[in-house]
Amino acid sequence: MTSSILEIKNVSFSYGPIKALDHISFEVKKGEIVALLGANGAGKTTMLNNISGLLKPASGQIYFKNEEITKLEAEKIVEKRLILVPEHRQVFSTLSVIDNLYLGAFHHFKKTGKKEVDQDIEKIFDLFPILKERKEQLGGTLSGGQQQMLAIARAIMAKPELLLLDEPSLGLAPLIVKEVLEYVKKLRDDFGVTVLLIEQNVSASLKIADRGYVMSHGSIIKQGSSINLLDDPEIKEAFLGHTVS
Amino acid sequence: MNDSIQFLISGLTIGSIYAIVALGFVTIYSVTKVINLAQGEFVMLGGMTMFSLIKLGIPYFIAFLLTVVIVMAIGWLVEWAVIRKAKGADPLSLIILTIGTAIFIRGIAGMVWGKNSVKVEPFTNDVPINILGASITPQSVWVMVFMLLVVLVLYFLIEKTMLGKAFRACSVNPTAARLMAISPKKMSSLSFALSAGLGAIAGLVIAPIMFPSYDMGIMLGIKGFSASILGGLGSAPGAVIGGLLLGVIESLGAGYISSGIKDAISFGVVLMILLIRPFGLLGEKNVGKGGL
Numbered sequence: 283m284t285s286s287i288l289e290i291k292n293v294s295f296s297y298g299p300i301k302a303l304d305h306i307s308f309e310v311k312k313g314e315i316v317a318l319l320g321a322n323g324a325g326k327t328t329m330l331n332n333i334s335g336l337l338k339p340a341s342g343q344i345y346f347k348n349e350e351i352t353k354l355e356a357e358k359i360v361e362k363r364l365i366l367v368p369e370h371r372q373v374f375s376t377l378s379v380i381d382n383l384y385l386g387a388f389h390h391f392k393k394t395g396k397k398e399v400d401q402d403i404e405k406i407f408d409l410f411p412i413l414k415e416r417k418e419q420l421g422g423t424l425s426g427g428q429q430q431m432l433a434i435a436r437a438i439m440a441k442p443e444l445l446l447l448d449e450p451s452l453g454l455a456p457l458i459v460k461e462v463l464e465y466v467k468k469l470r471d472d473f474g475v476t477v478l479l480i481e482q483n484v485s486a487s488l489k490i491a492d493r494g495y496v497m498s499h500g501s502i503i504k505q506g507s508s509i510n511l512l513d514d515p516e517i518k519e520a521f522l523g524h525t526v527s
Numbered sequence: 528m529n530d531s532i533q534f535l536i537s538g539l540t541i542g543s544i545y546a547i548v549a550l551g552f553v554t555i556y557s558v559t560k561v562i563n564l565a566q567g568e569f570v571m572l573g574g575m576t577m578f579s580l581i582k583l584g585i586p587y588f589i590a591f592l593l594t595v596v597i598v599m600a601i602g603w604l605v606e607w608a609v610i611r612k613a614k615g616a617d618p619l620s621l622i623i624l625t626i627g628t629a630i631f632i633r634g635i636a637g638m639v640w641g642k643n644s645v646k647v648e649p650f651t652n653d654v655p656i657n658i659l660g661a662s663i664t665p666q667s668v669w670v671m672v673f674m675l676l677v678v679l680v681l682y683f684l685i686e687k688t689m690l691g692k693a694f695r696a697c698s699v700n701p702t703a704a705r706l707m708a709i710s711p712k713k714m715s716s717l718s719f720a721l722s723a724g725l726g727a728i729a730g731l732v733i734a735p736i737m738f739p740s741y742d743m744g745i746m747l748g749i750k751g752f753s754a755s756i757l758g759g760l761g762s763a764p765g766a767v768i769g770g771l772l773l774g775v776i777e778s779l780g781a782g783y784i785s786s787g788i789k790d791a792i793s794f795g796v797v798l799m800i801l802l803i804r805p806f807g808l809l810g811e812k813n814v815g816k817g818g819l
């Protein structure tokens with residue numbers, strides 16, 4: 283039995299009068315890839331933003347590595363190695379690709395030292411050769427898929443123990459979606475990073491995930507292993523009929 | 528011919544000051560999107576603090592460094608007391624708050640130093656140098672040297688250091704910056720301190736030429752602001768070009784037309800350029816995005 287790295291307990295959140303999260307509880311265990319699924323507007327992004335500290339829950343607790351982080355500032359949560367790759371990638375568009383990567387290492391740059399950070403960047407370049415080719419180019423001039431690689435690469439530079447990915451495949455061509463998700467799996471398999479992944483592309487994400495939770499209107503309505511969820515008739519009905527994969 | 532070289536040199540001298548002040552505007556604007564209309568007061572504080580420290584018998588060089596540190600601390604304090612406390616206010620309200628801050632600082636300065644101009648000794652001797660028939664005071668040379676130094680140091684800081692990258696990251700995407708552990712609040716404080724430091728340097732180097740007084744910040748602030756708009760708000764190279772250009776136009780206008788209406792001439796030219804290029808000389812891509 284592996285211990286849980288992330289524990290969400292009864293978290294609620296509202297945007298003014300709009301209740302976006304309603305007593306959500308779930309957990310992610312060390313070394314897992316967990317998919318958080320659900321239709322547009324279900325509250326997935328709101329959930330990840332609460333975990334990463336960009337938003338503060340109205341009630342409930344969030345534990346990371348058995349330490350409560352509910353009230354910590356986003357900047358401090360990063361230092362604990364919980365890293366969010368936000369929706370729409372959010373690369374620094376007017377900075378070069380390599381500067382984007384350096385900034386990923388911002389929180390440990392002094393401790394790690396430039397030499398080792400440079401070595402880490404070389405490792406990233408081995409993983410994503412396209413970024414090496416484009417390293418002097420401005421982030422905003424990359425294609426959507428390349429920006430997604432950069433956003434993930436920048437997050438890896440932060441040395442995450444838990445990586446939160448908010449719809450990495452949004453707006454990408456199916457072939458590139460597959461590629462991005464393969465990178466995610468590689469991160470877990472080769473680097474031991476635990477991953478909590480949001481996807482609308484249910485079948486593609488459940489193929490790499492160990493388990494999944496399904497959200498609807500701010501609540502978790504279903505959970506289970508990927509195999510069980512893929513076989514679930516309700517999920518087939520609700521999602522799989524509509525997705526390309 | 529000699530005249531025009533003379534005018535050019537005095538234009539570049541005052542233009543260098545405008546350039547440094549304009550860089551102060553750009554520094555704060557790019558991180559916080561606030562136009563700090565108290566920027567001119569930092570220049571005044573630089574000149575006046577230097578005067579007081581020298582009067583206290585503190586050696587020139589130490590007084591110089593101390594002045595920069597003191598004014599930087601005041602800049603940091605302004606951010607903490609005004610901008611930070613009003614967090615969430617829209618940029619326009621914040622800009623108006625900076626006007627209030629400027630009036631407040633000027634009022635205090637008027638009480639501390641009185642209403643008269645003071646005299647600060649030049650950095651080195653006062654014997655003019657002859658260049659191509661024009662005479663140039665050593666302090667003018669210092670002003671230009673300091674402008675170049677400021678540009679070089681700022682360039683190195685922003686482009687080559689991790690702090691500078693963090694600064695630019697906050698400027699382009701504060702939320703993503705937070706997700707990299709970069710605190711926009713800290714960068715906002717830093718931008719005010721840095722900008723106040725720039726103002727102090729401008730005030731220090733111009734003090735021996737200008738005879739500073741408690742209200743010198745108004746005109747220098749407006750000129751520096753015009754320079755940054757002329758160059759394209761948010762663009763550092765634009766600020767430098769805008770500053771030098773404004774200084775030269777003003778000096779040529781004063782020399783060849785009338786010194787009584789030199790400000791009217793220089794502002795007129797700025798307005799004309801802005802009518803043709805509303806985003807300023809180098810501003811096109813930078814306005815709103817915040818360049819540096």
Ligand SMILES: Nc1ncnc2c1ncn2[C@@H]1O[C@H](COP(=O)(O)OP(=O)(O)O)[C@@H](O)[C@H]1O
Binds near residue numbers: 301320321323
């Ligand atoms: N900034 C916001 N202000 C107000 N309502 C919001 C905001 N962001 C999201 N919402 C609402 O909260 C709900 C959940 O949104 P979100 O977390 O983005 O869902 P998902 O990521 O699952 O598509 C939706 O009803 C959405 O309209």
Ligand SMILES: [Mg+2]
Binds near residue numbers: 369449
């Ligand atoms: Mg979303």
